[in-house]
Amino acid sequence: MHSQLSPRQLEALLAVIEHGTMTRASRALEISQPAVSRLIADLTDALGFDLLDRREGRLVPTQEARFLMPDIKRSLELLSRISDTGRNITQRTAGELRIACLPGFAVSHLPGVLTEFLAQRAGVKVTIEPDRPERILEWMIGEQFDIGITDGFEGHPAVESEAINVRTVCIFPQGSPLARLEVIRPRDLVDQKIINTRRESVFYRLLSEAFLADGQTLTTFIEARQFTTACEFVCRGVGVAVISELDAAQYKGRGVEFRPFAPTVPHRLSLVRPIHKQTSMIALEFLEYFKQSLQEYAPQPH
Missing domain, CATH: 1.10.10.10 (Winged helix-like DNA-binding domain superfamily/Winged helix DNA-binding domain)
Known part of the structure; x- marks a missing residue:
């Protein structure tokens, strides 16, 4: 031979x-x-x-x-x-896609986007792992996932990121007097029980600054890490919240209403991926698809 x-x-x-x-x-x-x-x-x-x-x-x-x-x-x-x-x-119809994301995304916007993305890609295997931002950063540094969807990202030499701003709204129980307003400002929430994100978050700091600029002080009735948790409290009539419209949109028809919030306090998402791991073609394609899905939620001036 x-x-x-x-x-x-x-x-x-x-x-x-x-x-x-x-x-x-x-x-x-x-x-x-x-x-x-x-x-x-x-x-x-x-x-x-x-x-x-x-x-x-x-x-x-x-x-x-x-x-x-x-x-x-x-x-x-x-x-x-x-x-x-x-x-x-x-042809991007097969492959493996590993996504780490904030817990709220795992049950709100991401499933719908993935369903559309996979409709013509039956051979693509997907893994979704939700966790807090600190853990997502660890996974990116360790090259354990292809893509991370997080917030509050401040940069790391082993991680490439792209920031995307998402507009925020004030969500409140149906029947609230706030429904008479076209745009809700900090002064309109003086007597409201406000449900906020964690105090150490960038979003909380920006929201606090917006209240101060309007001559108000942001007071917290309930502190919740995730916007989806805030929505659940609002659904139960507990209070109101200023959150990403991405999350508020998932609660339409569930006993809540929402209006634009001014001044503009965007929720800054970060799409992250490891620098030293070559990103697969299917992961790059999904990143573009996901960014397209966020365009309708881009902040608008009031």
């Missing part, structure tokens, strides 16, 4: 065994009869034993060739699957 086997040699052998002659095999493979003969000769030389016998005008496999046939068929099937998978990856 002094040469490498090739898939084309194996295909030629199968074609000859199936069709019985070199001529018919050449037609099936759409190559010349001498080309088929050469492929069989090279395969015979590589393996070191005869593969075909001639009986009654037909070529039939030798016992050694019959013994090899199951492995040959499995090999060609595997190559075919690899080829199909490679084509699907190139």
Whole structure:
């Protein structure tokens, strides 16, 4: 055995065994009869034993060739699957996508976007892992995920990020006097029980500054880490909250209303990924798809 086997040699052998002659095999493979003969000769030389016998005008496999046939068929099937998978990856219809995100995203905006994205990409496997921003940063540094959706990101040399601002709204129980207003300002919330995000967050600091600029002090009735938690309290009539419209939109028809909040206090999302890990084509495509889904929530001047 002094040469490498090739898939084309194996295909030629199968074609000859199936069709019985070199001529018919050449037609099936759409190559010349001498080309088929050469492929069989090279395969015979590589393996070191005869593969075909001639009986009654037909070529039939030798016992050694019959013994090899199951492995040959499995090999060609595997190559075919690899080829199909490679084509699907190139066409972005197959692959693996690992996303780390804030817990609120895992149950609000992200599932809808992923459902649309995967509709034409049935071969893509997705993993979603929700956690706090600090943990998401650890995962990005450790290259454990392809993409992270977080907030309050202040930069890290091992992480590439893109900031996207999302407009905020004031959400309140249905029937509240706030429904009479077209835009809600800090002065309109003086007597309201306000549900806020954690005090150490960037968003809380910006919101506090907006209240001070309007001559008010931001007071907190309930502190909640996630906007979705605030929405749940508002649904129960506990108070009001200034949150991302992405989250508020998930609660339409659930006993709440919301209005634009002014001055503009955007919720800054960060789309992050490891710098030293090459981002897959499917991950890059999803990033663009996800950014497109956020365009309708871009902040607008009041």
